[in-house]
Amino acid sequence: xxxxxxxxxxxxxxxxxxxxxxxxxxxxxxxxxxRGLGVKTLIDEIDPKxxxxxxxxxxxxAAGALTGAPVPTSGRYMVITKSxxxxxxxxxxxxxxxxxxxxxxxxxxxxxxxxxxxxxYLCIEDDKVEIRDAAHVWxxxxxxxxxxxxxxxxxxxxxxxxxxxxxxxLIASVMNDVDRAAGRGGVGAVxxxxxxxxxxxxxxxxxxxxxxxRVKNVSSQKIKILREDPxxxxxxxxxxxxxxxxxxxxxxxLPVKNFQESYTADADLISGETMTEKYLVKxxxxxxxxxxxxxxxxxxxxxxxxxxxxETIWSFGADCGVFDYNAINEANMLCNExxxxxxxxxxxxxxxxxxxxxxxxxDEEIEADGLSLKxxxxxxxxxxxxxxxxxEGFGEKLAQGSYRLAKSYGVPELSMTVxxxxxxxxxxxxxxxxxxxxxxxxxxxxxxKGYMINPEILGYPEKLDRLAKEGKPAYTKVFHxxxxxxxxxxxCLFTTFGLGLNDYVExxxxxxxxxxxxxxxxxxxxxxxxxxxxxxxxxxISSSEDKLPKRLTEDPIPEGPSKGHVHHLGELLPQYYxxxxxxxxxxxxEETLKRLGLEDYIKYLGLVEA
Numbered sequence: 001x002x003x004x005x006x007x008x009x010x011x012x013x014x015x016x017x018x019x020x021x022x023x024x025x026x027x028x029x030x031x032x033x034x035r036g037l038g039v040k041t042l043i044d045e046i047d048p049k050x051x052x053x054x055x056x057x058x059x060x061x062a063a064g065a066l067t068g069a070p071v072p073t074s075g076r077y078m079v080i081t082k083s084x085x086x087x088x089x090x091x092x093x094x095x096x097x098x099x100x101x102x103x104x105x106x107x108x109x110x111x112x113x114x115x116x117x118x119x120x121y122l123c124i125e126d127d128k129v130e131i132r133d134a135a136h137v138w139x140x141x142x143x144x145x146x147x148x149x150x151x152x153x154x155x156x157x158x159x160x161x162x163x164x165x166x167x168x169x170l171i172a173s174v175m176n177d178v179d180r181a182a183g184r185g186g187v188g189a190v191x192x193x194x195x196x197x198x199x200x201x202x203x204x205x206x207x208x209x210x211x212x213x214r215v216k217n218v219s220s221q222k223i224k225i226l227r228e229d230p231x232x233x234x235x236x237x238x239x240x241x242x243x244x245x246x247x248x249x250x251x252x253x254l255p256v257k258n259f260q261e262s263y264t265a266d267a268d269l270i271s272g273e274t275m276t277e278k279y280l281v282k283x284x285x286x287x288x289x290x291x292x293x294x295x296x297x298x299x300x301x302x303x304x305x306x307x308x309x310x311e312t313i314w315s316f317g318a319d320c321g322v323f324d325y326n327a328i329n330e331a332n333m334l335c336n337e338x339x340x341x342x343x344x345x346x347x348x349x350x351x352x353x354x355x356x357x358x359x360x361x362x363d364e365e366i367e368a369d370g371l372s373l374k375x376x377x378x379x380x381x382x383x384x385x386x387x388x389x390x391x392e393g394f395g396e397k398l399a400q401g402s403y404r405l406a407k408s409y410g411v412p413e414l415s416m417t418v419x420x421x422x423x424x425x426x427x428x429x430x431x432x433x434x435x436x437x438x439x440x441x442x443x444x445x446x447x448x449k450g451y452m453i454n455p456e457i458l459g460y461p462e463k464l465d466r467l468a469k470e471g472k473p474a475y476t477k478v479f480h481x482x483x484x485x486x487x488x489x490x491x492c493l494f495t496t497f498g499l500g501l502n503d504y505v506e507x508x509x510x511x512x513x514x515x516x517x518x519x520x521x522x523x524x525x526x527x528x529x530x531x532x533x534x535x536x537x538x539x540x541i542s543s544s545e546d547k548l549p550k551r552l553t554e555d556p557i558p559e560g561p562s563k564g565h566v567h568h569l570g571e572l573l574p575q576y577y578x579x580x581x582x583x584x585x586x587x588x589x590e591e592t593l594k595r596l597g598l599e600d601y602i603k604y605l606g607l608v609e610a
Contacts, residue, residue: 002210003065003512004028007107009129011122013194014055014114018122018129023108029515030597032488032508034064035091036528037109038080042089043531043601045111048539052084052186053168053193055115061102061159061199062110064490068103068287069207069511071219072226073492075100075287083185084193085170085344085401086419086444088536090185093448093487095286098176101157104203112194121160121198123153126205134197139163141337142175145198153200160198161188162339167391168192169399171344171422175336179306180286183341184421185443207511214510222495222503223290229498231458236293236494237283239272241310244425244453246271249318251457251466252561253430255423256318257375258350259416259551262427263560269323270313279325280307291494299333300326308332308342311447314425315346316381320353327378331385338389344401347422349373349384351402351415360409369393416552419444419545429552430562431456433464433472436572437479440546440586442532448493450480460497469568473576481525488528527596530580530588534604543586546573 001023008021031037038060050056060080067074077099083090105124112122119134137145137160146158157177165172165188172188173181191197209215227233235243248254249267256264268274275295281304284294295307308316308328316322316331335342355361356373366373369392371383387395397405402422406415416423421444428435433452441449455475456466464475482501486493489508501518508516516524537543548569556564574584581592590602 001025002208003069004033005103005106005108005205005207009107009110009124011110011112011131012114013112013116013120013131013196016116016131018131028065028108029512030524031528032065032485032524033108034062034067034076034078034488034490035080035093035484036488036524038062038078039089039091039528039531039535041109041111042080042082043535046082048082048535050082052082052087052190055113055194057082057190059112059190059194059196060109063099063103063108064488065512066507067490068100069209070215070288071491071507071511072223073286073289073291073495074490075289076490076492077102078487079174079182079187081187081190082539083187083443084168084189085186086421086541088419088444088539088541089442089532090187090190091443091487091532092174092182092184092187094174094176094180094182095289095492096177096180097287098157098159098180098201099490100287101203102201103207104205105201106203106205110199112196115193116195119195119197121149121196121200123200125153125202137197138166142339143178143337146178149198149200153202156200156202158198158200161191162337162389164339164389164399165189165192167399169340169388169391170404171341171348171399171401173339173341175339179336181336181341183343184446188339209511210513211510218506218510222499222507225498225503226290226495231460232291232494232497236291236497239276240293240295240307242272242275242295242308242313244272244310245313246273247457248426250561251430252557252563253427254314254318255416255425255427257321258319258347258354258414259423259427259549260354261559262430262557262562264318266323267318270317270325270328274325275307279329286492289492291492293494297329299329305329305333306336311425312342312346315343315350319346319350319425320381321375322378322381323376324378327382331381334382334385334389338385340385340389343424344422345385345388346381347416348398348402348405349381351406352398354414355406355409355411360411366394369395413550416549417445418548419541421445426453427552427557427562428548428567429557429565431466432469432568432572433476435548435552435567435569436473436476436576439548439569439573440576442529442536449483450476451483451493451496452476452479454479454496458497461500467565469572473572474579476576477579478522480529481522484525484528485521488525523596527598530593530596530598531601533588534601537587538604546586
């Protein structure tokens with residue numbers, strides 16, 4: 001068995017029972033691992049209609065076929081469950097070191113089922129697997145939990161939730177290595193609902209490689225390509241993902257004040273260049289990563305913490321009208337400590353600020369909290385993160401995300417969400433392909449499961465006119481399928497700055513055996529995307545939810561380089577469905593499912609409404 005470790009852990013928290021199962025290698029190869037294998041397992045083992053907080057929901061952690069292998073960026077793992085935020089599929093990805101250490105325990109996947117009667121954590125040391133009491137770390141922040149459990153299990157790596165997950169915030173994240181997040185969809189709240197505080201791993205197993213010499217040569221080639229690339233080899237290592245701040249703003253698609261504007265003259269105050277000059281302590285690379293886009297920064301009081309990503313800088317910065325880097329760095333640190341998704345947290349505060357601006361939220365509602373909801377207030381963003389992390393005062397309302405907040409005031413249209421998940425840091429009115437990606441994304445508002453910023457802004461693999469519509473639906477489909485491949489084999493999306501489909505084929509085959517070519521590997525990604533869509537349809541999320549907030553399709557961008565533009569989703573969506581082989585209602589056809597080897601799921605089609 002090459003690449004895969006061959007074992008799956010099934011952990012029944014209700015019965016405090018752990019059993020080891022043999023990995024079905026043919027199924028693993030068909031779905032690649034990680035994201036694909038996790039989605040396949042979830043749809044086979046739960047009814048997508050169940051309550052996400054029911055003990056019947058399952059919480060899956062899965063490594064990719066290449067996770068932990070000696071190839072670049074092989075540190076990633078995936079969390080798969082039913083999302084309490086969207087009600088659909090949750091697929092949250094994270095890097096750092098934890099994923100590779102998990103794979104070294106000799107396992108490919110963990111399936112958590114049931115609910116513990118009191119707080120517990122799982123400890124995996126190779127074949128020794130124990131469910132342990134977690135009463136002493138319940139209520140503690142992620143950094144506190146990590147320190148305590150690493151003292152108990154020397155040389156281990158810790159994945160955990162913070163207080164937000166324990167308190168079932170719908171935007172709670174799963175954290176590993178203190179400041180790395182499987183952030184989106186409320187996955188941390190599902191862990192909390194099961195009274196599962198942490199997963200501690202310590203492994204000594206080696207991955208069996210199909211052709212060790214080939215792996216070495218292929219890896220060297222790919223690292224060389226990445227290091228010579230302008231983005232992967234220069235921009236990201238030098239400035240982190242914050243290199244995007246000025247680039248996106250100069251294109252007039254940096255959302256400001258809850259997407260009311262899309263350009264700001266103050267962008268450089270929160271740029272990657274400014275971070276590097278004034279706040280950067282050092283870079284922080286994930287496992288086997290030659291890019292090293294992670295940042296470590298210094299707060300105003302001298303504390304050294306993990307630095308913010310581009311999306312975080314935007315959500316607490318331009319989206320809230322705040323251009324104080326110290327406040328943004330602190331807000332990011334607090335999200336990591338409490339276990340909150342930085343995109344949804346900052347964007348929810350921004351939505352609350354607009355609700356306050358327009359008179360929906362009154363002063364008396366937030367008076368007891370001692371915090372404002374005025375645009376540009378740096379104390380507001382840090383103060384509300386604390387309130388959200390503990391679900392205190394008005395923070396309890398904010399902790400459920402912007403859709404439920406805005407809906408409670410009768411104006412859900414002021415929530416910049418798709419399928420109830422907050423949109424990230426790009427205004428689709430000025431990036432037509434990326435807007436399609438947002439609208440149809442299986443996990444809701446998401447940028448990384450089909451990152452059309454690559455061709456439309458950055459020029460990878462070719463430069464497309466960001467305002468053009470022609471060809472964008474089919475292009476977006478390819479990006480969706482390719483990203484499903486990258487996620488499922490356990491590599492980082494940033495490898496697409498230099499690498500293409502055949503590079504992933506070469507790495508997978510060198511590690512796992514000569515199984516795929518370019519066409520069949522991309523088809524595996526298509527298979528995964530369709531299976532996620534079927535999960536959502538069965539869960540009750542029809543294709544009528546493949547839409548953007550009205551502001552983005554009806555209100556032209558008011559100022560800046562993209563002034564006057566809206567997104568043309570109504571015209572583009574039918575073309576996307578056609579490119580997918582779906583019917584006009586956005587439902588996969590029997591022919592498409594058969595072509596992808598998904599015959600067993602045709603039964604789902606009779607259970608959904610157009």
